[in-house]
Amino acid sequence: MSRADAFDACVAVAADRLRRHVGAALDAVEIGVEEVPLLPADWDQEVPLSAHLPAHRQAPARVVVYRLPVSERVRGRVETVAFVLDLLVEEVADLVGRDPDELDPRLR
Numbered sequence: 001m002s003r004a005d006a007f008d009a010c011v012a013v014a015a016d017r018l019r020r021h022v023g024a025a026l027d028a029v030e031i032g033v034e035e036v037p038l039l040p041a042d043w044d045q046e047v048p049l050s051a052h053l054p055a056h057r058q059a060p061a062r063v064v065v066y067r068l069p070v071s072e073r074v075r076g077r078v079e080t081v082a083f084v085l086d087l088l089v090e091e092v093a094d095l096v097g098r099d100p101d102e103l104d105p106r107l108r
Helices: 003-026 067-071 077-096
Strands: 029-034 050-053 061-066
Touching: 003 029, 003 067, 003 077, 029 077, 050 077, 061 067, 061 077, 067 077
Parallel strands: 029 061
Antiparallel strands: 050 061
């Protein structure tokens, strides 16, 4: 299994945990992985680790986790799943207008 495949698997585990906890709030949200964010050449801020896009027209809402920036901050599967779950909770909470503490499956 490649590093990219292993990272994708960690995102899938974290997303599954969140989906089981949150339920219907995530039914229309796609969760995906991209290598890096597309940033303008003059970007001078910290590189984003994740992002969300609200639904529009026929496109569903989407949460994206950026593999390379996240991979630079974590080591190992357990740490990666926990970190990605933190990112997903924050992004989804913002997307659906709920408090992150309500969505975090580790709090229950």
